[in-house]
Amino acid sequence: MKPSAYVVANWKMNKTGAEAQSFVEKSSKLLLNMEKAKVIFCPPFTALFDMGISLEGKPWILGAQNMHWEASGACTGEISSDMLKACRVEFVILGHSERRHNFGEPNNWINQKVLRAISTGLHPIFCVGETLEERQSGKMEDVLHKQISEGLAGVKNSNGMLIAYEPVWAIGTGEHATAEQIEKAHGIVKNYVCESLGDIGKDIPVLYGGSVNPENAGELIKAKSVDGFLVGGASLESESFSEIIKEVETFIKE
Ligand code: PGA
Numbered sequence: 001m002k003p004s005a006y007v008v009a010n011w012k013m014n015k016t017g018a019e020a021q022s023f024v025e026k027s028s029k030l031l032l033n034m035e036k037a038k039v040i041f042c043p044p045f046t047a048l049f050d051m052g053i054s055l056e057g058k059p060w061i062l063g064a065q066n067m068h069w070e071a072s073g074a075c076t077g078e079i080s081s082d083m084l085k086a087c088r089v090e091f092v093i094l095g096h097s098e099r100r101h102n103f104g105e106p107n108n109w110i111n112q113k114v115l116r117a118i119s120t121g122l123h124p125i126f127c128v129g130e131t132l133e134e135r136q137s138g139k140m141e142d143v144l145h146k147q148i149s150e151g152l153a154g155v156k157n158s159n160g161m162l163i164a165y166e167p168v169w170a171i172g173t174g175e176h177a178t179a180e181q182i183e184k185a186h187g188i189v190k191n192y193v194c195e196s197l198g199d200i201g202k203d204i205p206v207l208y209g210g211s212v213n214p215e216n217a218g219e220l221i222k223a224k225s226v227d228g229f230l231v232g233g234a235s236l237e238s239e240s241f242s243e244i245i246k247e248v249e250t251f252i253k254e
Contacts, residue, residue: 006228017050170210
């Protein structure tokens with residue numbers, strides 16, 4: 001049993017505002033009386049406003065998938081923290097592997113985003129994880145260390161931050177990490193987070209992400225170090241996402 005647990009839906013580049021709203025309506029019927037897990041929906045930017053309205057009066061929270069570190073200015077195509085907050089966003093995913101690997105975001109950008117999110121009152125969902133090649137060549141610890149020490153440099157107050165360990169080889173591949181692999185990696189992540197942040201690092205929840213689905217969620221949430229999930233593909237259908245939430249709810253204390 002866990003004191004609490006998070007289930008985060010990362011919709012990536014999927015769903016319009018109208019589709020997001022109908023997802024929320026459908027899920028409210030499937031999840032009656034399921035209010036223990038902390039559920040965070042991260043739709044694309046263009047659906048945030050509609051989603052913020054849909055979530056009014058619901059026990060679920062709104063998150064975004066990225067933001068820029070500047071408050072405003074000449075940053076074509078970017079979104080600021082104030083813009084997110086105006087849509088009722090509370091959490092923001094930062095350093096997702098697709099941003100790191102497909103869009104070339106280095107640790108120092110992610111660090112500036114984390115610092116800006118915290119200073120403006122948003123809760124970061126800070127993502128880390130190694131590629132298959134890094135794991136196989138024995139570099140996993142070094143990679144996680146660098147991502148965490150550089151990504152969290154200068155953080156003095158965690159402001160409700162969540163960390164997501166997402167091995168790149170497990171994202172969208174259907175091949176999730178095993179409970180043992182996750183326990184080992186989460187132990188490493190927790191140590192480095194405490195090394196970087198000191199005492200405030202101790203209580204930061206660590207979520208697992210990478211091919212979580214209704215079939216494996218019940219098994220993986222049992223792992224002691226897993227404080228919840230960041231879910232991509234299986235969060236796109238209300239049925240499968242609701243099943244994952246139900247699995248997680250079973251492991252949360254009243
Ligand atoms: P997946 O994505 O669940 O489809 O593997 C997870 C993520 O990218 O956060």
